[in-house]
Amino acid sequence: MNSADKNPIEESLDPTDWEATRQLMHQMVDDAIDYTANLRTNHVWNKPPDSILNKLKTPVPIEPSEATKVYDEFKACILPYPMGNIHPRFWAWYMGNGTVSGFIGDFWASVMNPNLGGGNHSAHHVEAQVINWMKEIMEFPINSSGLLVSGGSMANFTALTVARNVKLNYDVRTEGITSKMAGKCIVYASSEVHSCNQKAMEILGLGGNSLKKITVNIDYTININALKTQIKTDRENGLFPFAVIGTSGTVNTGAIDDLNALSEICKEEDLWFHVDGAIGAIAVIAEDIKPQLTGIEKADSIALDLHKWLHMPFEAGCVLIKDPEAHKSTFSMIPEYLEKHERGIASGSNWFSEYGLQLSRRFNALKVWMSIKEHGIHKFGRMISKNVKQAKYLGQLIENHKDLELLAPIGLDIVCFRYNPGNLPIKLLNELNREIKLKIEEAGIAVIGYTTLNSLYCLRIAIANHRTINEDLDLVIDAILKFGHQEITKLKQ
CATH class of the missing domain: 3.90.1150.170 (Aspartate Aminotransferase, domain 1)
Incomplete structure (x- = not known):
């Protein structure tokens, strides 16, 4: 009987032969371990030939294929042509290599397949613990807020959204960017700031020109005097500065801004102090590097990229925000289908969907939890x-x-x-x-x-x-x- 003859009521997407599936999965695990253990013997990058690319341009499959044949095609057409970023000699775009416990965590996250938008279940509490670990590492108060996100871009966007809503001193969520504020809301960063911060300004409706890029010193750190002068000039011209982005590790050269000096400026000028720490912030866990990052703990918010120097498999970013109420009020929205109960799976007061854009969220915390548990910080x-x-x-x-x-x-x-x-x-x-x-x-x-x-x-x-x-x-x-x-x-x- 072919698939078209089956009773749809009796059909599912589970294997019809669990033992064959077990054997195939065992083979995949063996192959994955061999592949990772022997990375050094492979080319870092191979250009996919046209013959392979053509195989990846076929029409949508209509009928089933044997799982073993699908796996064979993966090994022939996909596995030999990786990006190469887990290889020992990949040093291009700034990204880590992953860990074995990390990819095991990803595997089990897919098996469990929970939605981390909300609910009272183990995955939610694992993410809460991972976020608390990040607070501890960055020396943020334990009552600070945080969220795991896809990476530095979303972490910076989330933090700047909170900064905008807090510092503009009116209900931005309801009124949007009013004509009174349009074109006048200013954020400062060095000319070496990552481009994702400008994207964030554009998406927030503030416009790319609202990110004032300050000249840098010979070591590519932000020029503090130039920043002070620009803030003074902008205020005199009727503009509304509301935040400064410090960078702890620029993408071009790894330069670390004077975070203590930026913190003092933000205090004096009543500005939100955000640190884009996607590249270097996590280096506080290295005792010989930590002194270079002094002052990062004074930030109002920090963006972290755990799939960079903490080597988590993609994706794994994190944003920390000291003011939990400001964070929640920026994103929280609870329609009737997300109302919480006092008991049952829909219980719990702080669902992660209330702290960011996503309602559907993967169990990315598990690979972080497993990796840190295995290796220690x-x-x-x-x-x-x-x-x-x-x-x-x-x-x-x-x-x-x-x-x-x-x-x-x-x-x-x-x-x-x-x-x-x-x-x-x-x-x-x-x-x-x-x-x-x-x-x-x-x-x-x-x-x-x-x-x-x-x-x-x-x-x-x-x-x-x-x-x-x-x-x-x-x-x-x-x-x-x-x-x-x-x-x-x-x-x-």
Whole structure:
């Protein structure tokens, strides 16, 4: 009897052969462990060929396929062509590598499949504990508010929404941005601030121009005097400053703003003090790095990215907000179908759907809970310290070679440099370094990042990678020198 002949009342999406499913799942676990254990033997990145891409453009399947055949297709068409970010030599876009306990947590989160919008069940209480752990780590009061979100972008958006609603001193949720306030609400950050903060300003209806980007010092930290002058000028011109964003680890260079100084300015000017800590805030768990982050505990809100330097599988972000009532009043909405009961599954006073945009929310807390339980926070701190030392080691390799040049101070774990054999115009030098990066990538040796500082194209290596060893850095420097020499030879021919 085929699927069309079955009685729909008797049909479900469960396997018809549980034992065969068990065997397939066992095989998947074995393959996943082998894949992770042998990452170093693989290319970091492989370009998917057209033949594979064409297989991923088929019409929607109408009839069932055997689960084993679906898995075989995954192994043939998807697994060999990853982004590469769990590989020991991935240092491009700033992201962590994941942990085995993390992907086990993701597996069980899918099996349990709860909705973390609300309700009185274990998953809700696990997320509450994870948020409390983050408060403890960041030295926030225990009665502060918090929420797990998809990442830094949503964490920054959530915090800036609360800041807007608190500091504008009227019912923004009901009235929106009034004509009196339109174009006048100002937030300040350094010119190195992450672009997601500008997106947040645009989505909040304040406009991209409402994010005033302040000039930076030679170390790429915000210029405090320039900030003070801009606030004074804006007030004199009838504008309404309401928040300052400090950055604890800029995406380009890893620079950490003077958070104590920003806190004092915010107190004096009655501004909301938010810290975009997506890259570096979690480094407070590393005792040798923590002093660089002094003052972060004074923030009104912090954005954290746990899938970066805490190595949780995507997605795992967190926002902490000191004022729990302000946080809840910004997002809470309880229609009749979400009314709480005193007893039963719909009991409990603080549902996470009241603290952010999402009602449907995945059980992302489980992988965080499992990973921290397994390793302990001090081990994660040691991984952070290791990466910072590796960045300094890489800096020494660069400074020790005449054809390599540092282009910015090393901030935390981010190194910006270039291949520069001398006597080349800037445009050609930029093109040369871009070509070197692409050749290393296409050869599967490493994936390194890039940025532009003062019109100079940089090779940017961000070592947020618990699997990296010093030999990996030696290897990539050798590759840069090799490809650089090859390109220079071509130019001379």
